[in-house]
Amino acid sequence: MPYKYELIVWDWDGTLMDSTPTIVQCIQQACVDLELPVPDDSLASHVIGLGVQDALRIAVPSVRVDQHPRWWIVFVITIWLKTMSYIYLQVLKLF
Numbered sequence: 001m002p003y004k005y006e007l008i009v010w011d012w013d014g015t016l017m018d019s020t021p022t023i024v025q026c027i028q029q030a031c032v033d034l035e036l037p038v039p040d041d042s043l044a045s046h047v048i049g050l051g052v053q054d055a056l057r058i059a060v061p062s063v064r065v066d067q068h069p070r071w072w073i074v075f076v077i078t079i080w081l082k083t084m085s086y087i088y089l090q091v092l093k094l095f
Contacts, residue, residue, distance in 0.1 A: 034067075056071060
């Protein structure tokens with residue numbers, strides 16, 4: 001059965017949705033999961049777009065540099081579970 005579309009391309013942030021609240025929640029959840037101080041919404045949103053080391057240095061300064069990779073893995077898993085699985089299920093409906 002041929003697909004309705006061969007290729008789907010989209011501009012995610014600001015076009016399909018504002019991802020800021022989701023990213024903030026995932027930053028905070030990763031901190032909760034790792035028993036780290038949780039930055040407030042304002043601080044967590046302020047570091048969006050920075051690299052992991054800079055973001056953590058600002059938002060969660062108590063995190064040691066050697067803990068950054070562990071935090072990043074937890075963050076990525078959290079954001080995947082929160083958003084991406086839902087999005088891909090919706091995209092499949094296009095086919």
